[in-house]
Amino acid sequence: xxxxxxxLLNPDIIxxxxxxxCRLEDWDKxxxxxGILYNxxxxxxxxxxxxxAKGLPVPLVDTQRPLVYYFGFSHLMQGIAYQKxxxxxxxxxTIYRYAELGWMEELGGEGEEIAEEFRYLARANLYxxxxxxxxxEFLEGYTQFLQDNPEELLPGxxxxxxxxxxxRLDVDDLLHRFAEQSAGxxxxxxxxxxxxxxxxxxxLALYHRRAGRLQEGLDWxxxxxxxxxxxxxxxxxxxxxxxxxxxxxxxxxxQAGGYHGLLQECLGQxx
Numbered sequence: 001x002x003x004x005x006x007x008l009l010n011p012d013i014i015x016x017x018x019x020x021x022c023r024l025e026d027w028d029k030x031x032x033x034x035g036i037l038y039n040x041x042x043x044x045x046x047x048x049x050x051x052x053a054k055g056l057p058v059p060l061v062d063t064q065r066p067l068v069y070y071f072g073f074s075h076l077m078q079g080i081a082y083q084k085x086x087x088x089x090x091x092x093x094t095i096y097r098y099a100e101l102g103w104m105e106e107l108g109g110e111g112e113e114i115a116e117e118f119r120y121l122a123r124a125n126l127y128x129x130x131x132x133x134x135x136x137e138f139l140e141g142y143t144q145f146l147q148d149n150p151e152e153l154l155p156g157x158x159x160x161x162x163x164x165x166x167x168r169l170d171v172d173d174l175l176h177r178f179a180e181q182s183a184g185x186x187x188x189x190x191x192x193x194x195x196x197x198x199x200x201x202x203x204l205a206l207y208h209r210r211a212g213r214l215q216e217g218l219d220w221x222x223x224x225x226x227x228x229x230x231x232x233x234x235x236x237x238x239x240x241x242x243x244x245x246x247x248x249x250x251x252x253x254x255q256a257g258g259y260h261g262l263l264q265e266c267l268g269q270x271x
Contacts, residue, residue, distance in 0.1 A: 009040050012064045018077045023191060025235075030081040038074035041067055045104070066111045072098040072118035079125060088133040095122050095129065124152050128159045134167055143174060153178060154185050154193060158200035165206045186223075191231075198227040198236060205243060214250030221247060222258055229266060 014037045021029040044061050051058045063070070075098040082091035099122035101107075101115040127142040139160070146156040157178060164171045175182070185197050205220035221244045228236035244259065251259070 009036070011037060011040050011070045014040070015070075015073060018073070022077065022080065023195070025084070027081040027084050030077050034074045034077040034081070037070055037077075041070040041074065045071075049105070066108070066114060068101050068104050068107055068111045069114050071104070072101055072114065076118065076121060076125075079129075083125075083129055083132065086132075088129050091129045092126065095126050098122055099126075124149070124156075128155070131159050131163045132166075134163070136163075136167070136169070143177075146178070150181060153181055154188070154200060155196045157182060158196055158203060161200060161203040161207050165203050165210065168210070171207075194227060194231060198224060198231070198233075201227060202236070202240065202243075205240075205247075209243070209247060214247050215252060215255070218244065218247050218251055218255050222255065222262070225259075225262055229262065 014033060018030060018033050018037065021027075021033060045067055048058050048067075061067075075094045079091045079094035079098075082088070082094060098118045101118055102112075104111070104115075107115060124145070127138060127145060130138040131142060142156065142160070146153050157175070160171055160174065163169065182200075185193075185200065188194060188197060201220050201224040205217045205224060208214075208217035208220060221240055225237065225240040225244065228240055
């Protein structure tokens with residue numbers, strides 16, 4: 001994309017497009033859109049540096065946030081997309097890019113704070129990628145990180161349970177350690193945390209199924225179904241239905257009633 005076109009873009013609209021693509025789990029679109037945002041930031045930064053070097057007035061660009069944010073956010077979203085595609089090496093490469101944004105000149109106070117926020121996110125997300133790629137030697141350090149940073153506990157436990165399912169690990173003791181804090185996960189209402197909570201519940205259902213705890217698996221599958229229905233995510237709803245059918249031999253009367261009640265609610269909305 002030519003610099004003349006890039007400079008006409010509104011980066012804050014691109015940020016919104018990236019957030020929407022993430023909610024829709026359109027990872028290829030995220031990668032493409034993140035590349036556009038990065039190219040915008042790079043174009044504006046190079047133009048500023050050129051004008052400074054020539055002693056010319058620096059062109060002003062009207063953005064809601066400092067330029068460093070768009071660099072960091074473009075790499076952050078690329079890393080998330082690669083992680084979801086299980087391209088963990090590529091995800092780590094992008095994490096390293098937003099782990100240190102101090103190379104930018106004249107960040108200023110707000111820019112320094114933004115760079116520090118991305119440095120923190122990089123630390124958290126690097127743990128996630130290492131755990132998901134099977135490097136369990138990072139589990140103890142990640143557990144301590146979650147204890148020190150409880151705001152990361154929901155995506156963190158979701159990551160650990162997903163890895164436990166993928167690599168057939170026993171994490172019962174770890175789940176018990178965080179039982180009190182995780183009991184409040186259902187209180188979240190914002191879209192990002194609801195997405196993390198769905199992943200946590202779904203993988204917890206798979207984890208209990210693998211351990212032979214069918215009723216626990218059914219309970220978490222029901223919770224996953226409710227969340228998928230609430231978010232109107234048809235793909236997740238279908239995955240949960242398939243899992244429920246695989247577990248239904250251990251279903252109690254109470255679970256059967258809850259299941260049929262949810263299906264009736266879905267049918268009522270369709271009608």
